[in-house]
Amino acid sequence: MKAYRASILHFPDPALPRAALEADGLLVVGPDARGRQVVQALGPYAELASRFAGVPTEHFPGRIIAPGFVDLHLHFPQVDVIGSPAEGLLPWLENYTFPQEKRFSAHGHSAQVATFFIAELLRNGVTTALAFASSHPESVDALFAEAQKNNLRLIAGKVLMDQHAPDGVRDETQQSLLDTEALIRRWHGVDRLGYAITPRFVPSCSAAQLRGAGELAAKYPDVWIQSHVAENKDEVAWVKGLYPEARSYLSVYEQFGLMRPRAIYAHCIHFDDEDRALMRSTGAAAAVSPTSNLFLGSGFFDYAGADRVGFDYGLASDVGGGTSFSPFHTMLAAYYVGREGQTKTGVSLSPQHLWWQHTGGAAQALGLGGVVGNVLPGCEADFVVLNPQATALLARRASQASSLDELLFSMIVLGDDRLVEKTVISQAGGAGLLK
Template identity: 55%
Template sequence: MNLTSATSSPQDCQAYRASILHFTADPAFEERAHAWHEDGLLIVREGRVLAAGDYAVLRASVPEGVSIEDHRGRLIVPGFIDTHIHYPQTDMIASPAPGLLPWLETYTFPTERKFLDEEHAAEVARFFLDELLRCGTTTAMVYCTVHPSSVNAFFAESEKRNLRMVAGKILMDRNCPEFLRDTAEGGIRESEELIKKWHNNGRQLYAITPRFAPTSTEKQLRLAGELAREYPDTFLQTHVAENTDEVAWVKSLFPESRSYLDVYDHYGMMRPRAMYAHCIWLDDADRRRMRETASAASICPTSNLFLGSGLFDFAKADAMQVPMALATDVGGGTSFSMLQTMNEVYKVARLGGTYLPALRMFHMATLGGARSMQLEGTIGNFAPGAEADFVMLDPKATPLLARRTGRCESLEELLFAFALLGDDRAVASTYSAGRQVHARAGQQA
């Protein structure tokens, strides 16, 4: 097998020897859904995957002059994908409140007010991205604030690091403080300007972002749907059916709609690349509509537990084959770590009567996220030509993790130990487009 080309040079290529895991399908529905190479080799050229497979098969294909980095004893997986997170809420994570709506009023809105200042926004964006990379997250769907300055600051910092990020300005023209209120026309105009500036600019992608139905007038929602149709390859992100008080509020504001989700459907917001956070209080008609439109559910277990919102119903979502992915939802969520988020989603599922194997949780955090975002082939696994975003996990990162993984007798046991016992310390290093962008203290930079 010869993977070299006339244009390759040692400077273009890197090769990493370690155990390698990635997914080719959803293990919830297909038996042979993953590729596992206990002694594996990942070859990267010009920031993209050239090949991933068994070391014994691929080692002769490493271009001449390229040194193979030996990381045996570690596990390489695709970079984690967080499908719902608020970067302006970094500084208010772990803020006490009796529920979602008072939490928004007491902490969220005052914190977001500060992002009118682009220097402040840039400083938070730097910390936020450092934290994501420290936890092995290489792509996220990010909420900014109503201020265009917050979007510009975020994308500028992401662009410097050549990260694959999705973000957008929040749209919010009612039921919020005056200092965070835009207008129906003004919010859409600013969003379109930001689309033209940032969408597909390098690795940056734009998401049209109504905060949630109660904070947008019918006019703003209609204009947002029109913008989504005008720019069909943009993303759309919002919240739906997070808790019962919110659902009742939406019913009072939109009495003609069949359901909360139906509000968005009415305005043309259900389509591929639409990501709906939470999706707890849906019915089967809602779930069926999500499948029909390829709209995805972003599951946020730490946030849902923290705010007492409810438990995502995996059995009903699976019965309808709703596209789904995993998310931290910082700052309602209590950790940037997708490993810790796996820990919580496992427990949420068990409380609802569903058992989630570790393979499925890792799929949700990698290829599942990419598929739900319509980005399979770009990120999410090690298919040839995919962008080389990946993480090295260390099974000896903590004494307890080392003791447990030293007794693992299967891949499932190893992954389950990472999911239930792992956190940012288990991430030895993180790579974006083939370049190392984080190394744990004491690791090679």
């Protein structure tokens, strides 16, 4: 067992976006019955110190321990296309993304990028991620191997795309499904890894490929599903041309058996209430990707509509359409999106709600609420050590915070990777400090 003393940020009710800060707290971690490092106790240092007097304790004065961040959607092969200029989503894919993804047929290239990608996630305090690989099985193997080496909780999958895609990234229908099943059997449930069946988006997949993906989802109900939906108006019109009888873009996925719990759909911008009700009734969740939506001019996620109808959502960086691995940049962009969203007055997302979207809320969307995204007893021991004095301006503003909301908002607005002093990952033999 090991203990950590600092201010401790947590969510007392894992299902609610209301945070609490233990000003001088103690977080104790140790093995559970299966040998996983989990949180054993959380509370005031004054109350717990005597009980755990014999446990080695690391003290972080002036620091805040917080749950590790959960990134609900990003693209491993797009690290090197961040910041590429384009007129919109479809030209960006054609001119930058697909040429870069062709390179991931080589295992050596995939392994080199995977090393950087996983290190960048951890450097920014991301301890759980749902990621797209490329259409090449080699990219999946390389990504999972690197995540396993670092004990990162990672869910990922091989992209399915057998049409409307260039040579080098387009796969073959039957082989793509065979490859997907082989990867599920090889990686799903190994250590902290999970597999996600990954149709890129409706236009990239034939009806036969989507049908096969749905059949695999039924055969392996505990794997995840991930794709894109209703990101861009041109994309929505394209799907309408491909499936003129479908009620909406989202309903195409339902048609092929791809709407269920553990299904995460990125963007979900151009929705109506029937789409929102379909998300709610099937248990699917949205990955809200504000930096990429702003960067590519795709539109604004409608928070008011999502909350009115009621379905799960969480935050995502969407690297490389997204412009940063930093959860603080993503949370700030989500605040902008809320203010400028699809209602007349917009919504003002509270700092606690923003933080919850990137931790406990995202974990709940994945079906991992109470497992990651929080530091309550029983949660896996993934957390970050934050330094509110990381920069001069942040230190000045944080020192004047008169409430938890003001403190959290100062970090959201002014924070970046420098704020993350340490990332701690649950290890089989004990929680390990990184960075």
